[in-house]
Amino acid sequence: MKYQLYYWPHIQGRGEFIRLALEEGAAGYVDVARLPEGEGGGRPAVQRLLEQAGDGRTPFAPPILRAGKLLISQTANILQYLGPRLGLAPKAEAARLWAHQLQLTLADLVVEAHDTHHPVAKSLYYEEQKPEALRRAADFKALRVPKFLGYFERVLASNPGGDRFLVGKSLSYVDLSAFQVIAGLLYAFPRTLAGLQGKHPRLMALRRRVMERPRVAAYLASPRRIPFNDRGIFRHYPELDEA
Numbered sequence: 001m002k003y004q005l006y007y008w009p010h011i012q013g014r015g016e017f018i019r020l021a022l023e024e025g026a027a028g029y030v031d032v033a034r035l036p037e038g039e040g041g042g043r044p045a046v047q048r049l050l051e052q053a054g055d056g057r058t059p060f061a062p063p064i065l066r067a068g069k070l071l072i073s074q075t076a077n078i079l080q081y082l083g084p085r086l087g088l089a090p091k092a093e094a095a096r097l098w099a100h101q102l103q104l105t106l107a108d109l110v111v112e113a114h115d116t117h118h119p120v121a122k123s124l125y126y127e128e129q130k131p132e133a134l135r136r137a138a139d140f141k142a143l144r145v146p147k148f149l150g151y152f153e154r155v156l157a158s159n160p161g162g163d164r165f166l167v168g169k170s171l172s173y174v175d176l177s178a179f180q181v182i183a184g185l186l187y188a189f190p191r192t193l194a195g196l197q198g199k200h201p202r203l204m205a206l207r208r209r210v211m212e213r214p215r216v217a218a219y220l221a222s223p224r225r226i227p228f229n230d231r232g233i234f235r236h237y238p239e240l241d242e243a
């Protein structure tokens with residue numbers, strides 16, 4: 001199976017959760033929008049998919065995965081599909097639901113991280129909503145980041161399979177996504193995270209373990225990994241990270 005990923009070509013964004021799973025799972029895939037426009041890539045490739053009704057199941061937003069005849073969107077939904085096929089999900093139904101539940105909780109955190117720089121409207125520039133962003137970021141740093149990170153630290157500590165993974169005894173797509181979220185927070189809020197790292201030793205160790213896995217490490221060092229930037233979900237605006 002050769003998968004086709006459709007996601008905006010210049011950011012990690014939510015596409016990165018899918019890329020990480022495909023890379024760690026050694027899946028064959030094409031990151032379609034990163035091909036030149038002349039070869040059917042670029043943003044138009046994504047836009048075409050969002051405009052065409054296709055089989056009547058047109059997705060609302062990327063990331064979108066084409067897998068044979070299937071067209072799947074919603075990040076957690078795509079990962080729920082890919083996980084078992086790439087050896088990145090537990091077998092039992094209860095454990096799969098738990099993995100999905102954790103993934104959706106990470107998705108909630110991703111939305112809140114995005115909303116620190118766009119608390120009023122996606123359609124406005126950051127500069128047009130800066131006072132609101134400062135207020136939102138202050139709350140995010142003081143209350144929400146500690147609450148989310150504390151939760152995932154507890155999940156690791158209480159995992160019956162051990163504290164090396166969030167679910168069961170082996171790596172799942174949830175661990176890859178947790179790595180990505182922590183990497184994003186470290187990029188966007190380095191000062192805040194510096195003050196919190198010591199309280200979350202298991203989570204920080206998980207991040208290191210994931211980034212040292214051979215396939216993940218090779219991916220992170222490759223040009224396929226788009227650097228964090230000021231167009232993505234995790235953005236570093238120093239004023240939002242100040243105390």
Ligand SMILES: N[C@@H](CCC(=O)N[C@@H](CS)C(=O)NCC(=O)O)C(=O)O
Pocket residue numbers: 013014015060061062063073074075076107
């Ligand atoms: N809940 C969706 C959110 C998808 C989403 O917001 N995609 C962004 C890019 S990361 C987008 O292009 N949204 C367009 C829009 O909301 O109008 C998911 O997890 O995949």
